[in-house]
Amino acid sequence: MADITTDAKALRVSPLEVIGHRMVATSSPRVTINEIPFETQIGLRGDASKAAFNRAVKSALGVAPPKEACTAVEAGDRRILWLGPDEWLAVAPDDTGADLLGKLEGPVAKAGGAAIDLTANRTVIVVSGPDARGVLEKGCLHDLHPRAFPTGRVVGTLLAKSQIFLEKTGDKPETFRLYVRASFARHLAEWLIDAAAEFAA
């Protein structure tokens, strides 16, 4: 008798699962491209000058939302990205969404803000290695040199005509996280595979 699973987690497919093997095949010591599927993403709106809002976010995520524009903060395996003057994206590992939302929704709403599950909106692509910047520079209008784009910087911008949040997460080697909408992910991944081909050993 065939087993019919009703476990949604066993059935789900990430936006880039079908070309994951090609991202791996293109990766080299010079640059690697990987999807991190199903990362928990929670949209936060609120007034960062309100202590209650900061407290609510900090007690759930371990860190308060960054006030400086275009920056991200990290706390263990969680991070908060600045998206706008009253808007942030909290990112955490797969499977932590229900727990985090439970902790955030009430207190954030009480502080006049909102916390909304946006997990299915975007997937995360990590581009890392000595030539990671060289790959991204082929389609990104920002100056990605470390003097202008240090670790901890995050910008909403276009890469290969797709809207992304681009976050720099490390310098040794240079590592970037690309948050791309699910429906644009395949196009962007194909573009990255093509752009990285010349660096393959």
Place this chain on the structure above:
Amino acid sequence: MLLIRCPYCGLRPEVEFSYGGEAHISRPEDPNALNDEEWGDFLFMRANQKGAFRERWVHTHGCRRWFNVLRDTSSHEIHATYEVGAPKPDVPGAAKPVRKPRARKSAKP
């Protein structure tokens, strides 16, 4: 390509933005008090002037916020960008602030 200074994100390439037309046009408090010509003025009539012009832009692909730009429509020079609700910056070198859009004379109902 223009480089536009988003009041929130700093200097960014033009492709991250979208244009929103003339700034500082507020919706009439009571649309029912207007006749057709006045309502048409509000909806469609814009100054379209040559020189320094106050206009709205939105940082579509960045922080998604609307703001105002003081731009020279003939040279593309951007004199200033400012948040919605912030005081209007002066036009450099101009004796008077930017001319308000024409108030077309229209008969009251």
